[in-house]
Structures are given as C-alpha cells and as structure tokens.
Amino acid sequence: MDEIRLVPAFLAVLRRDLSLALRAPGELANPVIFFVMIASLFPLAVSAASETLRQISPGVIWVAALLASLISMEQLFRGDFEDGTLEQFALAPQPLAVLVLAKLCAHWLITGLPLVIVSPLLALFMHYPWQALPQLMAGLALGTPVLGALGAVGLSLTVGVRRGGLLLALLVLPLYVPVLIFGAGSADAAASGLGVTGQLELLGAMAALALTLAPLAAAAGLRISLD
Amino acid sequence: MWTWFHRLGSPPYFYEWAGRWAPRIGVLAALLFAWGLYDGLVLAPTDYKQGESYRIIFIHVPAAWMSMMVYVTMAVSAAIGLIWRMKVAEVMARAAAPLGAWFTVLALVTGSLWGKPMWGTWWVWDARLTSELLLLFLYLGYIALNAAIEEPRQAARASAVLAVVGVVNIPIIHFSVEWWNTLHQGPTVTRLDAPAINIAMFLPLITMALAFMAYFAAVWLMRARGELLERERRSRWVQRVVAEESG
Numbered sequence: 212m213d214e215i216r217l218v219p220a221f222l223a224v225l226r227r228d229l230s231l232a233l234r235a236p237g238e239l240a241n242p243v244i245f246f247v248m249i250a251s252l253f254p255l256a257v258s259a260a261s262e263t264l265r266q267i268s269p270g271v272i273w274v275a276a277l278l279a280s281l282i283s284m285e286q287l288f289r290g291d292f293e294d295g296t297l298e299q300f301a302l303a304p305q306p307l308a309v310l311v312l313a314k315l316c317a318h319w320l321i322t323g324l325p326l327v328i329v330s331p332l333l334a335l336f337m338h339y340p341w342q343a344l345p346q347l348m349a350g351l352a353l354g355t356p357v358l359g360a361l362g363a364v365g366l367s368l369t370v371g372v373r374r375g376g377l378l379l380a381l382l383v384l385p386l387y388v389p390v391l392i393f394g395a396g397s398a399d400a401a402a403s404g405l406g407v408t409g410q411l412e413l414l415g416a417m418a419a420l421a422l423t424l425a426p427l428a429a430a431a432g433l434r435i436s437l438d
Numbered sequence: 439m440w441t442w443f444h445r446l447g448s449p450p451y452f453y454e455w456a457g458r459w460a461p462r463i464g465v466l467a468a469l470l471f472a473w474g475l476y477d478g479l480v481l482a483p484t485d486y487k488q489g490e491s492y493r494i495i496f497i498h499v500p501a502a503w504m505s506m507m508v509y510v511t512m513a514v515s516a517a518i519g520l521i522w523r524m525k526v527a528e529v530m531a532r533a534a535a536p537l538g539a540w541f542t543v544l545a546l547v548t549g550s551l552w553g554k555p556m557w558g559t560w561w562v563w564d565a566r567l568t569s570e571l572l573l574l575f576l577y578l579g580y581i582a583l584n585a586a587i588e589e590p591r592q593a594a595r596a597s598a599v600l601a602v603v604g605v606v607n608i609p610i611i612h613f614s615v616e617w618w619n620t621l622h623q624g625p626t627v628t629r630l631d632a633p634a635i636n637i638a639m640f641l642p643l644i645t646m647a648l649a650f651m652a653y654f655a656a657v658w659l660m661r662a663r664g665e666l667l668e669r670e671r672r673s674r675w676v677q678r679v680v681a682e683e684s685g
Contacts, residue, residue, distance in 0.1 A: 368596045372586045385575040389614035435595045
C-alpha cells in the first residue's frame with residue numbers, strides 16, 4: 212500500500228451505495244411515500260380550509276421532510292454494520308470520515324433529493340403559493356443534507372444498539388431544531404413574498420459546517436460502535 | 439499540579455479524595471444556601487414592578503446557569519475521558535448528567551411558576567424557555583444513550599461523542615431559537631457593562647449561584663464515588679473498601 216488515493220475510494224463507495232439502492236427500487240420510494248402521507252394527515256386532522264392549510268403549510272412540509280429523513284436514516288449504516296462492510300471500511304487505509312462522507316452523499320441522492328423533487332406535490336396539497344416554490348425547494352435542498360449529516364452522527368452511535376430507532380430519534384431531534392427553524396422560516400417568508408436570502412444563507416452555512424464536521428464525528432462514533 | 443491531576447485519575451485515590459471533600463463542600467453549600475435564602479427572601483427589597491414574586495429568581499436564575507454550566511462540565515469530562523481514556527473522567531461525565539437534567543427541570547418549573555403571574559400563562563414558546571427545553575432533551579438523549587449500551591466503557595465513549603456534538607450545537611440552537619422568537623427579558627447580570635440590577639438583589643443572587651455550585655460539586659463527587667464503586671466492583675480496591683466499611 213504505497214499510496215492512499217482518496218478520490219477513487221470516495222467514488223467507489225458512492226457508486227457502490229447508489230447501485231445497491233437502485234437494485235431495490237421499491238425501497239427507494241418508501242421515504243417519499245412517507246413524506247406525502249404525513250403531509251396528507253394534516254388536512255384530515257386540522258382542517259381542509261385552504262386558508263388554514265396555507266398558513267401551516269411551511270411548517271407541515273418541513274416537519275414531514277424532517278421525519279421522512281429521520282426514518283430513512285437507518286439504511287445509511289444498518290445493513291453495512293450487520294454484514295461487516297463497515298468493519299472493512301474501518302480497516303481501509305483511507306480515513307473513515309471520507310468514506311462516511313461518500314455514503315452520506317449517496318444517501319442524500321437516494322433519500323434527500325427525492326423529497327426535494329416531490330415537494331411541489333405537497334405544496335399543491337397544502338395550498339402553498341406556487342410563486343414561492345423555488346425558495347421552498349432551495350431551502351429543502353440545503354436543509355436535507357444537514358439533517359442527513361446530523362442523523363449520521365446519531366446513527367453511528369446507536370447502530371450497535373438493539374432497537375436503536377427510537378433512541379436515534381431522541382438523540383437527533385433536538386439537533387434538528389435549527390434546520391427546522393430556518394427551513395420553515397424561509398418557506399414562510401417566501402410564502403408572504405419576503406426575501407429569504409438570509410435564511411437560505413444560514414441553511415447553507417449549516418450545511419457546510421455539518422458536512423465538514425459530521426463525517427469526523429460519525430467516523431469516531433462508528434469506531435466506538437465497532438469495538 | 440500535573441502529578442496531582444494524574445493521581446486523581448486513579449480510581450482508589452479519587453474515591454478516597456472525593457470522600458474527604460464531598461462532605462466539606464456540602465457543608466459550605468448548606469451555609470451558602472442558608473445565607474442566600476435569608477438574604478434573598480427576607481432582606482432584599484421588593485421589586486417596584488414585579489412585587490414579591492420576583493424573588494423566585496434567586497432559585498430560577500442560578501438553576502438556569504447551572505443547567506448550562508453542568509452541560510459544559512459534563513462534555514469536558516466526557517472529552518477528557520474520550521481522549522485520554524481516563525476512567526474517572528468517564529465516570530464524572532456520567533455522574534453529572536442527571537444533576538444537569540434536574541437543574542434544567544428546576545429552571546423550567548420555576549420559570550413556569552413565575553410566568554403565570556407575570557405573563558399570565560404557564561408556558562410560552564419564548565426563545566429562552568425553548569432553548570432550555572431543548573437542553574433538557576439533549577440531557578435526556580445523553581442519559582438514554584448511556585443507559586442503552588451495556589458495556590460501560592463503550593457507553594461512556596459513545597455518549598462522550600454525543601456530548602461533544604451537543605456542545606458544538608448548543609450555540610447554534612441557542613441563537614437560532616433566539617432569532618426565531620423572543621419574549622423573555624434580556625440578560626440582566628451577564629452584561630459587559632455594570633449589571634442592570636440593584637446591588638441588594640445582586641448579592642443574594644450571587645450567593646445562591648455559589649450555593650448551587652457548591653451543592654453540585656458535593657453531590658457530583660458523591661455520585662461519582664457511587665458510580666465508581668459499581669463499575670469497579672470486581673477490582674481488589676473496591677473489595678477492600680467494602681470489607682473495611684462492613685467492619
């Protein structure tokens with residue numbers, strides 16, 4: 212092992228995770244279906260009046276996105292933890308954090324991006340104003356990677372625990388709050404025709420911070436869980 | 439200085455040292471509580487706007503300070519345990535968590551009791567209340583993770599990572615909640631210029647804060663001793679301690 216090449220390793224992990232996911236296309240749709248279902252519960256529970264729905268729509272869409280990304284978190288590490296792939300990753304000469312980042316990118320493409328793509332459907336259901344749609348989608352596109360990165364840290368610590376799903380939610384939901392505040396805040400401001408640059412910039416800053424630091428923390432967490 | 443620190447890293451030495459100091463600090467805490475409560479509840483003047491009910495700040499504000507300080511203390515101990523694999527530091531972090539969680543509950547409950555006469559409601563989604571509630575959730579997550587992993591060293595290391603991640607996140611959570619909504623009065627003591635509080639109210643407040651700190655230190659050391667005995671129950675020094683205690 213005379214040279215440690217990061218980029219090929221990163222791309223190999225990315226390609227592996229993507230092709231694994233594409234071989235089970237049925238599972239790909241599950242987080243999206245969950246996302247749409249949660250949002251469709253609100254008109255039934257609260258009210259079908261379009262004015263009420265429009266008022267709560269930014270929050271509902273964001274909470275639904277947050278829960279959908281939380282519930283799809285498990286598949287990031289669970290399978291690879293159980294079949295020993297993660298142990299091989301930990302033994303690889305490349306830093307584990309880089310491989311975790313590759314897995315995170317693949318995970319976002321599989322679970323985060325579809326949420327962004329179907330969000331117009333939710334906007335339609337919730338009577339969210341059409342002209343604010345680009346801002347809503349931009350916010351989701353910046354916010355969902357943060358949710359994934361924070362979730363990866365929580366998951367890395369709980370992946371060894373039996374029935375760790377609920378525990379994962381307890382650990383990461385408080386950490387999700389800033390994303391929710393600025394995400395829903397930007398969607399709300401956009402719906403009332405206000406500028407959202409500030410909120411989107413903050414979401415972007417959080418994404419940059421989370422994607423640089425969370426893989427390190429998740430790698431440390433995985434090493435502890437693999438012990 | 440460093441030899442002293444290194445010696446504290448040895449469980450039997452720490453156990454004995456904490457056993458000597460915990461009661462002394464406990465007495466100090468009792469004295470400070472007695473003086474602080476008398477000064478705050480009897481001697482301090484009545485507030486011209488809030489009347490007598492402002493006196494709850496002598497419990498509420500120190501509890502809120504402690505809730506944050508204990509989290510940082512816990513995260514620092516956890517990080518020391520994680521980096522240098524110091525068993526005593528791991529035990530200290532674990533012992534601090536329930537105390538911090540209770541300080542947070544105390545701050546929330548007293549704040550709510552104060553909010554009823556002042557704001558006319560038990561609970562508002564105000565920035566500081568919300569971040570205090572989220573802090574409680576962080577504590578509960580830490581405790582839950584610690585309890586979920588059976589192997590004590592692995593539990594300590596995993597929850598240490600969580601505590602450190604939490605410390606990085608606390609300022610982000612705090613400021614995002616701050617910008618989101620605010621009704622709570624701004625900080626009156628921790629300002630860079632002179633405190634915006636009457637000196638006759640400030641002194642009991644500081645006394646109470648010191649009392650809370652001493653109480654925390656005493657109970658923390660005692661809890662750490664208990665944790666240590668349980669974790670090291672198979673080692674020879676614990677068996678010797680047990681033999682001595684039971685005569």
